[in-house]
Amino acid sequence: MASTVREQPPWIPPQVRPNVQLPPLKIYNSLTRRKDDFVPIDPAGKAATWYTCGPTVYDDAHMGHARNYMSTDILRRILKDYFGFQVKYVMNITDIDDKIILRGRQHYLLEQFKQEQDGSLDGPVPETVITTTKAAVAHYIKKNLPLLSETTTPENYATESEKTYKKIYEGKALEEGTLPGDKEAKLKVHLKTVSLAVEALQSHTKLSEFYIKTEDILLPYLDSLYGSSIDSNDHSIFTRLTEKFEKRFFEDMEAVNVLYPDVLTRVTEYVPQVVAFIEKVIASGFAYATPDGSVYFDIDAFEKAGHDYARLEPWNRNDKGLLADAEGSLSNKTTTKRNESDFALWKASKPGEPSWPSPWAPGRPGWHIECSVMASDVLGKAIDIHSGGADLRFPHHDNELAQSEAYWSEGPRVQWVNYFIHTGHLSIQGMKMSKSLKNFTTIRAALSQPQWSARALRVCFLLGAWESGVEVTEDLLKGTTAWEGKLNNFFLKSKEIANNHTAGSVSGTKGEQDTQLLAALEKAKSDLHAGLCDSFNTPVAMRAISDLVSEFNVSKGVSDETVLETARWITRMVTIFGLDAKGDLNDANRVGWSGLDLPASAQAYVYPVSRLRDQIRQMARSGTVDYTAISQLADTSVPTSPPTSTDSASNPYEKVTERFRSDVKGLSTEKAAAKDLLDLCDQLRDTHLWNLGIYIEDRDAPIPALVRPVDRSLQEARAEKDMAASAKLEAKQKREAEEAEKRRLLNEKAKISHLEMFKTPEYSAWDENGVPTKDKDGEEVAKNKRKKLVKEWERQKKIHEEWLKSNSA
Incomplete structure (x- = not known):
């Protein structure tokens, strides 16, 4: 095989197609490494097909998965709800591969081991x-920490590891002149x-x-002893694991408002089709079987x-x-492969691995073929x-391309995928998230x-380019909070207008401020x-x-109609972006997103x-306080038994x-100063309601205070x-302490008599x-010094x- 990079x-x-009108959408395409006009295969230009690589389900989804699937969800929503394409979105579940086999088998063996032991878990x-x-x-230790001596025991491990892997503990690279990377990070994990x-053995x-502390030690050891004894035909050993984590994956996706795929496929349900696919690739001359019963792409x-x-x-080939x-x-x-690449x-199954029948040998699909x-x-x-x-x-998508083109090709050239979209990684302190690095x-x-x-997660990803990496930093968190808070404030104000606005009514004559805001809306x-x-x-x-x-925030005297027109458009866009799980794109009059209303019990x-x-x-601020009126307001303004107070949540x-109410009546009886009444109002706002997750935002009279949930x-x-x-x-305390110390030192000095x-x-x-x-020494003091x-x-x-x-006074 050629070792140089070939011209692509x-x-x-x-x-x-003629008479088909398409939006001027360009997509960054990994195939061309440029932005290409998006033209769907559908002759009518209405439908688009989309396949995405789903998760390998052997553990809970992490934030790196959130980055990938939430960002992809954003693009899917935009393509469907903004540009109007009918998207058929297909996702696979990898429910058998090397990681799943190892994890499923190891956990099965550990459970068997636990059941064989005497005694209680609490004993x-x-x-x-x-x-x-x-x-x-x-x-x-022998497998993962090879620099440690074979004589290392639990008793001397701490001393030996700190001496042998001193550089790792200090955050340095093992090799002089290099920077620490994944290798050092993995050693830290080990x-x-x-x-x-x-620690568990010594306590x-x-x-x-x-078991909690020793699980990661016992799993590979028990597998090394008994892994090959697992029944290859008992697929439930592995599907118990994958079914659990598939369910948890989609629970996580629902929690972050990622749309469910239109079609969901699982590898274990496609094994016969995999075999048939491989047979055709072999017949085309692009794959071969090896003596052990495996099949490789040529x-x-x-x-x-x-x-x-x-x-x-x-x-990277x-x-x-x-x-x-x-x-x-x-x-x-x-x-024996024909070529290393x-x-x-x-993959022909070895003892202890799940298998399915095939013309070559009992085995399982390779990773790439499934997609x-x-x-x-x-x-x-x-x-x-x-x-x-x-x-x-x-190599995953490059290998997918090769085997798919080999399967579908009837000539020298076929383009199986028109646009490849690859989302950037999420990293912490410059390092990609990884389960192996923990x-x-x-x-x-x-x-x-x-x-x-x-x-907040979705705002974070929307603020960055989908194809670029995302580094979790304090600045990123602050930017996310600021954008979301800004929209919260806008929606609270616009919802208040919407709630008090009568359909068809006119709030006033539109003026210059309306013109400016509407112009800003069109620009947006x-x-x-x-x-x-x-x-x-x-x-x-x-x-x-x-x-x-921002333009709305500086506008004064804008009509309700202009505010609502602005708010409805923004509401529609944030709903398209998936920022409101309860959003309804069919409701053209909807204003705001969910989470702005107080709990019903409040x-x-x-x-x-x-x-x-x-x-x-x-x-209290008017200058004259009518204590009788205040007392009467406290008696009548708040219902003692509101109709919604039906459960303990209220x-x-x-x-x-x-x-x-009680404190107000007490102060009115005492004819307390206006300042005391204002302090009581501040205490309600800043302490009592705040601690219940509610904030009262004061505004200039006669506009009532804005009541809102506390957000980030x-x-x-x-x-x-x-x-x-x-x-x-x-x-202030530091200044006062320094001044007090100065006074003390000056006082101590003043106590000393000038004569002494x-x-x-x-x-x-x-x-x-x-x-x-x-x-x-008895020498006369010099005149200058004496002065x-x-x-x-x-x-x-x-x-x-x-x-x-x-002191004598």
Whole structure:
């Protein structure tokens, strides 16, 4: 095979049919590495087919998965709901591969091991478990920490590992003159894994806790002992694992508002089709069987027939690391392949691996073949769009292209996919998220943190280009919070107008401010459209929306109709972007997104108490306080038994309301100062309702306060305010402490008599006032120095006499 990068064939642009009007959409295409006009295969130009590589389901989805599937979901929604294409979206589930086989088999064996042990999970660790774990530690060290001596034991592990892997613990690279990377990160994982197991062995813990700390040590060890004994025909050993995590994957996708695929396929349900597909590729002369019963794609034969291999990343075609990762850890390393780069279409199963019948040998599909078979089965000979993460370009998608073109080709050239879309990675501190590096956060864990929500995640990805990497930084989090908070404020105000606006009514004559805002709206529409046509450039679209809201924020006296027209367009766009799980594109009058309304259990209490607070504030600020009127308002403004108070969820709001009413009546009885009434109103806003997740935003009378849920932008604004206040207080306290110390030192100094101040070993003679005349060696004090000493004496005399006077008073 040629070892140099071959010149790639020209991409065949799809043809626009006569009388078909298409939007001017360009898509960045990994096949051409440029932005190409999007022309669907559908003759009518209405429908588009899309295949995306789904997850390998053996663990919970992490934030890297969120980046890929949420970003792809955004593009799918834009193509469907903005540009109006009828999208057929197909996703596969990889429910059998090397990782799944290992994980499923290992967990099955661990469960078998646990069941064979005596004792309770809440009891002590049996001796048999301790013995097995010690052997597992030795096995793990030998395989993953080869620099450690074979004499390393749990007892001396800490000392030996810190000495041997000192550079790793210090965050340095093993090799001098290089930077630490994945190799060092993996060693850190291995060192920590052994440390946890050693900790479990050396502590007196119950069995259930012991298993938690030693699981990653026991899994590979038990597999090395008993893995080959697993029944190859018992697929349930593996499907139990995949069914569990497939279910959890789609729960996670629903939680982040990712649309379910139109068609979902699973590898294990397509094995007969895989076999038939491979048979045709062999018949075409582009694949061959090996003596062990595996089948490999013949890259050399493929290229000699006029086809091209590695069209997406030709520069990586000979990367041994990528090729080895793609073949998987369970591949038969002794198989005789015609060429080292040939990749597996069918893997003959070894003992302990699941298998299906085939003409070559019992085995299972290779990783790449599954997508070609399922996509071809559902979508046919040609596909508009194929998507996945950037790491799938080579070898996975390049291999898909080759075997699919080999299957469908009736001549030297076929274009199986017209547009390849690859989303950028999500990284932390410059490192891609990886399960093997254990530097990932699951989607479930992320959504449980205050800085992330499904909407915040999506805003984060919309603010960046879909094809570029995303680095999680403080600035990124701040930008996400700021954009979402800005939209929250806009929607709260526009929803208030919508709720009080009567359909068909006119709020006033449209003036210059309306003209300016409507012009800004048209500019936003134009800018957003240009951005989306430019390969789904969502950062431009998000900026267009943000700029429009900024224009609204500085507008004064704009009519309701203009505000609502602006709000409805923005609402539609954020719904298209998937920022509102409850959004309805069929509701043309919808304003805002979900999450802005108070809980139903709060509304009957909070809105009335906010109105009461408005009235009290206005009275307290008017200069004359009518205490009788205030008392009457407290009795009548808030219903004592609101109709919605039917469950315990309303109790906290009822208590806050009743406390405020009671405090108001108390202050009115005392005829308290207006300041006390205002302080009480602030306490309701800043403490009692805030702690219930509700904020009252005061506005100039007669406009009532805006009642809203507390969001992250408010929380961050308060946190910054509190930090500033804390810093100010700290600075004040520091100044006061320094001034107090100065006063103390000055006071201590003032206590010293001017007559005694120079009676030190530095001098040997003094005059009648105590001013030195001779130094310690008996030499006369020089005239210049004596002048200075006299001045010091005079200053001390003054402060000492003042001190005597103040202390005798």
